[in-house]
Amino acid sequence: MSKVYAVCFGGASSEYEISCVSASWVIDCIKTEDTEVLKIGISKDGVWFLYNGPTERIRNLSWIDDKENLVPCVISPCTVQHGVFVFNKAEGTFASKRIDAVFPVLHGKNGEDGTIQGLFELARIPYVGCSTYSSAVCMDKITAKLICTGAGIKNAKMTYVRSGADYDAEALKREAEKIGYPLFVKPSNTGSSVGVSKVKSSDELVKAVENAFKFDRKVLVEEYIEGREIEVAVFSDSERLIVSECGEVVPDAEFYDFEAKYVSGGSKTFIPANLCDDVAENVRAAAKQVFELLDCKGLSRVDFFVKKDGEIYFNEINTIPGFTEISLYPSLMRHLGIDGEELVEMLFESASLGGACL
Numbered sequence: 001m002s003k004v005y006a007v008c009f010g011g012a013s014s015e016y017e018i019s020c021v022s023a024s025w026v027i028d029c030i031k032t033e034d035t036e037v038l039k040i041g042i043s044k045d046g047v048w049f050l051y052n053g054p055t056e057r058i059r060n061l062s063w064i065d066d067k068e069n070l071v072p073c074v075i076s077p078c079t080v081q082h083g084v085f086v087f088n089k090a091e092g093t094f095a096s097k098r099i100d101a102v103f104p105v106l107h108g109k110n111g112e113d114g115t116i117q118g119l120f121e122l123a124r125i126p127y128v129g130c131s132t133y134s135s136a137v138c139m140d141k142i143t144a145k146l147i148c149t150g151a152g153i154k155n156a157k158m159t160y161v162r163s164g165a166d167y168d169a170e171a172l173k174r175e176a177e178k179i180g181y182p183l184f185v186k187p188s189n190t191g192s193s194v195g196v197s198k199v200k201s202s203d204e205l206v207k208a209v210e211n212a213f214k215f216d217r218k219v220l221v222e223e224y225i226e227g228r229e230i231e232v233a234v235f236s237d238s239e240r241l242i243v244s245e246c247g248e249v250v251p252d253a254e255f256y257d258f259e260a261k262y263v264s265g266g267s268k269t270f271i272p273a274n275l276c277d278d279v280a281e282n283v284r285a286a287a288k289q290v291f292e293l294l295d296c297k298g299l300s301r302v303d304f305f306v307k308k309d310g311e312i313y314f315n316e317i318n319t320i321p322g323f324t325e326i327s328l329y330p331s332l333m334r335h336l337g338i339d340g341e342e343l344v345e346m347l348f349e350s351a352s353l354g355g356a357c358l
Contacts, residue, residue: 005030005348006038006084006102008116009058012046014194014215015107017061022323023105024059025330029340030348038084038099040073042106048074050086075102077122101351103128103344105323108190112320113139126351129298130319138294138317141220142188145314151293153286153314156305158222160188163213172209172221173202182224185209187216198224225313227305230273232287233321233332234300237350243288244332246280248273269328271335279310286312298350301329 007030009023010016023039030037039051043064051058053069064070072087076096083099102125104116114136120127130138137143145155159175161167176183185208187195195215197208205221212219229251233244250268273280287302294317301321305313321329333343 002034002036003100004036004038004083004098006040006099008040008042008102008104008106008111010042010044010064011106011108011111012042012044013106013108013110014190015109015111016044018322018324019105019107019111020058020061020063022107022327024055025323025325025327025340026103026105026344027055027058029344031341031345038097040075040084040102041070046110048072050084075099075119075123075125077119079122079124082124099125101126101128101348103347103351105320107320107322108139108194112318113189121353124353126353128347128351130296130300134295134297135319138296138300138319140188140218141186141316142218144294144317145220145222147294148290148314151289153290153293154312155314156184156223156225158220160218160220161209163217163219169206169209173205176202176205176221179221179223184220184222184224185212186220186222187212188218188220189216225305225307225315227307227311227313228273229315230275230283230304230306231328231332232284232302232304233329234287234291234296234302235333235346235350236291236297236299237346238352241288241291242333242336243284243291245272245335246275246283247271247328247332247335248275249328269326269331271331275306276310279306279312282310283312286314290314290317297352299329299347301332 007023007027009019011019041049041051049070050073051063053066057063057066073084075084081096083097085094085096087094104111114132117132117135121132142160149155157179161172182198182200185197195212199205199208209219229249231247235242248270283304290302291300301318303315305315
């Protein structure tokens with residue numbers, strides 16, 4: 001019997017474009033001889049469609065204009081359907097399609113933060129990646145750092161603020177002086193470095209926080225760590241846990257911002273990272289510790305800074321990392337001998353509800 005896999009992409013998120021590119025890579029890697037692939041696109045304003053057109057139009061972002069291949073749909077939270085309702089507007093009818101597993105290739109808000117995972121939980125549809133709880137915790141940089149700090153994992157010195165009447169810019173300036181400039185300002189719940197700024201003075205700090213508030217009501221202000229950017233890919237299913245070699249990112253900008261990640265093409269990556277063996281093993285061990293501490297499953301990319309003296313600082317964890325041609329997660333797995341087709345099949349086979357693989 002053939003399987004029905006769904007790939008969700010797009011979404012009401014600042015990372016819509018990257019999601020479309022990542023999803024295209026995933027779709028192209030699915031073995032289709034015994035698998036039906038449902039391409040479920042979500043527009044920037046949150047409208048759901050079953051897309052029956054070519055994957056290339058997802059990659060170049062023109063899928064939403066391909067009206068002939070767009071069919072309104074929605075994933076039902078009802079366990080009876082266990083899948084998607086597809087609507088025929090002309091006839092005023094709908095049909096349901098059962099889904100065996102879904103991969104939410106949705107970066108950032110509404111896709112990586114536990115919201116859509118909660119929908120899959122209600123519908124009892126197995127899904128790739130971390131649980132509702134773990135997705136939410138990992139997406140919130142402040143929460144993830146507080147948990148890791150409590151477990152003895154080294155983090156940059158930090159403070160944070162919330163928007164609204166309680167936000168006190170002068171009090172934040174005083175806290176920032178204690179940490180010391182330069183500082184990084186980050187929305188707590190975005191990815192792909194959206195809304196992130198490096199600041200060198202109190203005047204820049206206030207402007208950066210106001211900009212970050214455009215993306216989230218919680219903003220992290222943390223110490224700048226002068227070190228190398230090291231990333232580790234982690235995969236798990238019911239039988240195994242795979243921790244990749246360390247990869248290193250050398251940005252072509254002052255820091256690894258959105259432009260450096262996805263636009264300029266000038267950043268360089270090295271796999272494996274040029275670290276001495278004991279430091280590399282310490283980073284890999286820290287990645288495993290963070291993954292397990294935050295109750296992750298399926299996949300995550302864990303990012304660190306490593307200083308010249310070998311000190312390791314946890315930076316962040318991404319539960320739905322990028323899957324573009326230059327993304328570190330598939331590149332790190334490829335270094336282990338796991339190509340894209342095998343990796344995507346492994347991920348779909350790891351699909352589960354909550355903590356137990358099915």
